[in-house]
Amino acid sequence: MLSDSPTISRFSIHSDHHHLHRCSYNHHSQSHSPPSPPPPSHLRKIQILRLRRNFQISAIDAAQPFYYESKISDCIAKSKTLKIAIVGFGIFGQFLAKTLVRQGHNVLAHSRTDYSAVATELGVSFYSNADDLCEEHPEVILLCTSILSTDKVLRSLPLQRLKRSTLFVDVLSVKEFAKDLFLQILPSDFDILCTHPMFGPESGKNIWKNLPFVYDKVRIGHDEARVSRCQKFIDAFAKEGCIMKEMTCAEHDQHAAESQFITHTVGRILEKLDLCSTPINTKGYEKLLDLVDNTSSDSFELYYGLFMYNKNAMEQLERLDLAFESLKKELFGHLHVVLRKQLVGSGGRHLGFSHEAPVLSKLPRNGNGNKLSLNGNENGNG
DSSP states (O other), X not given: OOOSSOEEOHHHHHHHHHHHHHHHHHHHHTSSSOOOOOOOHHHHHHHHHHHHHHOOEEOHHHHHHHHHHHHHHHHHHHHTOOEEEEEOOSHHHHHHHHHHHHTTOEEEEEOSSOOHHHHHHHTOEEESSHHHHHHTOOSEEEEOOOTTTHHHHHHHSOGGGSOTTOEEXXXXXXXXXXXXXXHHHSOTTSEEEEEEESOOTTTTSSOOTTOEEEEEEEEOOSSHHHHHHHHHHHHHHHTTTOEEEEOOHHHHHHHHIIIXXXXXXXXXXXXXXXXXXXXXXXXHHHHHHHHHHHHHTSOHHHHHHHHHSOTTHXXXXXXXXXXXXXXXXXXXXXXXXXXHHHHHGGGGGGGTOOOSOOOBXXXXXXXXXXXXXXXXXXXOOO
């Protein structure tokens, strides 16, 4: 493309000056000789055309500043993006890929199921063969597999085809399991980042702002390039407005058992009741129906993984069962007082009956045992 003020090629200028100088010399050397007759008209046209062809406009010099600006712009853009390979391109993998592609990252994908058509729509390069994927040397391997299949999938990857400094990231809902698995299987040269986006395709389908993102830099190399790569991946979620929470995998699992596992458990219990909407729904009941919808949309495999691979889940399940039993005892305790009043009346005091209903204290926090106190009675016997 020509610029507004095109320059003239140096080669063209040199050749034209040489040609004009030679013409001038020939003119002076022949000034004393008798003038030669003018050439025929068709020869004059040929000379004019040759003269015009010697003057060529060159746009290379003029375009160089724009070329370098374009190169610099490309380098800056590439320095802010990553080459990310998603292993496990199911619903959650596709969910993350949409945002990563929109941010400009180069996203690859591999899965047992053929998702090539979906990948094309999302702007993702799909590889049905894990060897072909690893030979592309992605900077980040992002595992989006289920909890139960992670071990098998990770062991099936041809790690020898990857660069030895590749960053491995997981998004599992249980973190100590993922951390131990990475440390056990991956060579020591690979970096490890354990993460958990505390949202999914339903809760985060429109926006990720103010949604929690938990991460633990388990093993990151000290050189600047590896530290920067890890931060770029974390920034992909920070840019979307997520609430960034850095904590250890053990801390995450403790909090997750008290929140995520309990939420899924209560939602599945309510699902067993087959709750339906009524003409007089309260706001609280509407929230319970929403909870059932959210938890039932997840597979039982996910719920089982939350229970099986989080050592804190069993304690929470026992505490939930104990809490339900204590609530029933409290209700029946009040019922017994009413029945006693009806049976014995005021004379029951002489028989040692109390008209005060027993009240159960709250359950102790995790790690404090399963003892219940009933009006100061540590044995919980009323």
